[in-house]
Amino acid sequence: MLRPLRAMFQPQDCPDLMVGIGCLDDAAVYRLDSERALIFTTDFFTPVVDDPYDYGAIAAANALSDVYAMGGAPLLALNLAAFPARLPAEILGQVLMGMADMVKQAGAVVAGGHTIQDEEPKVGLCVAGMVHPDKLLTKGGVQPGDQLVLTKPLGTGLITTAAKMDLADREDVDEAIQWMRRLNRAAGKTAADLDLRGGTDVTGFGLLGHAWEMAEASRVTLKVFFEAVPFMNGVVRYADQGLFPGGTASNYTAYSKRIHFAEYLNEDQKMLLFDAQTSGGLLLAVPQEKMGEFSNMMEFHGEKCWIIGEAVGREAGIQVI
Amino acid sequence: MNQTPESLLVDARGLSCPQPAILTRQAISQAAGRVLEILVDAIAQRDNVIRVAVKEGWSAVPEETADGRIRIRLTK
Structure with missing residues (x-):
């Protein structure tokens, strides 16, 4: 599905993009300078459990995980939410609280977000994190003997x-x-x-x-x-x-x-x-x-x-x- | 589920996993000597149905139907 996009964004045009659609991993990584690289990722899904708070907490832990899976630490997160108008607003409030508690536990901050109306709920986060460019954890880093x-x-x-x-x-x-x-x-x-x-x-x-x-x-x-x-x-x-x-x-x-x-x-x-x-x-x-x-x-x-x-x-x- | 004297048809088209597998297990428990025919419309569902049937000691033969769906014939 991403193949046509690869032709549009050639590696030589974005030399600081360390991990992108040319070499998919858990998150995109962009080199800012010799000491810092930005990790950028998003994930959202439909409810996996009944309790709204748990649903939010799980969605957040899942989205934050992509930053950890690249060897980094999360800095800030944006809420993504699609929610049916027929459900009471308190339910969405509990979902967002579950997400926020996990972001806080991760040492990061919720800095905003966006909600739309949709028949089936979907929530998740967009997360930015930081890693040293020489310390990436990637799918391609396994050595025989590990x-x-x-x-x-x-x-x-x-x-x-x-x-x-x-x-x-x-x-x-x-x-x-x-x-x-x-x-x-x-x-x-x-x-x-x-x-x-x-x-x-x-x-x-x-x-x-x-x-x-x-x-x-x-x-x-x-x-x-x-x-x-x-x-x-x-x-x-x-x-x-x-x-x-x-x-x-x-x-x-x-x-x-x-x-x-x-x-x-x-x-x-x-x-x-x-x-x-x-x-x-x-x-x-x-x-x-x-x-x-x-x-x-x-x-x-x-x-x-x-x-x-x-x-x-x-x-x-x-x-x- | 539609029934004929010699076979039991389970129409699991349009259902996602694990529903077809669960319906297959139910049908197996009610088979009473009959052949089972399970209709599904995707490969993952087909594989799940076959897995459940084989585990219960049945043999499974899948075939593609004219409309691109999958019919699985289960015999004990």
């Missing part, structure tokens, strides 16, 4: 879909909401402090969709250990009931042929790795010699992380064992 680390468990696609159909346990939904509301701030800061180079966040394309983007951009083979991948409570049961959302099914259809799965993995297990995530964790490539320090720093921040695989070779590919 450990593959995930900072949130998988399953929000299955759980929110089960919840929409009234088939989910309340505790499972609450757990998923807590994970989705969690900022990737500590993970992003740890990645920046340790000078990591390879990373992205896990969202709509699922773990393996985003891992594939990294494998392709970095030209490495990623080996994923299924048993090491963390899942939220209830997820395996919802998978067994066939409650995978459309996004997960599309991911599977789009990517599964490019991925080499061990024969003992069943279809549900493969699908789980494609589950479309909302506000998922960071997927980071950590050089082996930094792994201990990475785990310690995450623990210090009160955050979890899981080593789910490693980069093993110089050919773009994914093996799941």
Whole structure:
């Protein structure tokens, strides 16, 4: 879809654009001077949960995540909202409050925004952040030998879909909401402090969709250990009931042929790795010699992380064992 | 769901995942020896239906219909 635009905006005409539509990543990056680069990103979506405050908080955490996934820190945000006239204004107020609280928690500021009327609600943020131009975290920065680390468990696609159909346990939904509301701030800061180079966040394309983007951009083979991948409570049961959302099914259809799965993995297990995530964790490539320090720093921040695989070779590919 | 003596038709066209898969599971539980035919209109839905059916021990054969939709024939 963006191909015609690439011809209009040639790299030589915008030499300070470090990441744009010519080399898509989690956000656009524009070099301001030798010390600073601007990270610029936006994301919005339809409701994933019932509670308006939670919906706003999740939408904000999700949008802010793109800045962390580029190795930066958010500076300011603009609200984007489409909202039906038939719903009371207080509901939108709660959504915006959820977003604002997360922006504040991220150490950034809400500086404005725009709301339009629409049948189905949609909210999100446009976020500007800052990073040192030499310290970008990109999909293309993975090196063979790096450990593959995930900072949130998988399953929000299955759980929110089960919840929409009234088939989910309340505790499972609450757990998923807590994970989705969690900022990737500590993970992003740890990645920046340790000078990591390879990373992205896990969202709509699922773990393996985003891992594939990294494998392709970095030209490495990623080996994923299924048993090491963390899942939220209830997820395996919802998978067994066939409650995978459309996004997960599309991911599977789009990517599964490019991925080499061990024969003992069943279809549900493969699908789980494609589950479309909302506000998922960071997927980071950590050089082996930094792994201990990475785990310690995450623990210090009160955050979890899981080593789910490693980069093993110089050919773009994914093996799941 | 329309019924004929020997087959059970589930029209899941226009439905997004996981609805077709859920309807397929329901139909399987009510099949009582009949063949099932599931109609869907996209590949992701097709794959989801086949996955659910195969897991329940059924065999699935998809075919494209004249109007570009997908008919999946499920047999035990």
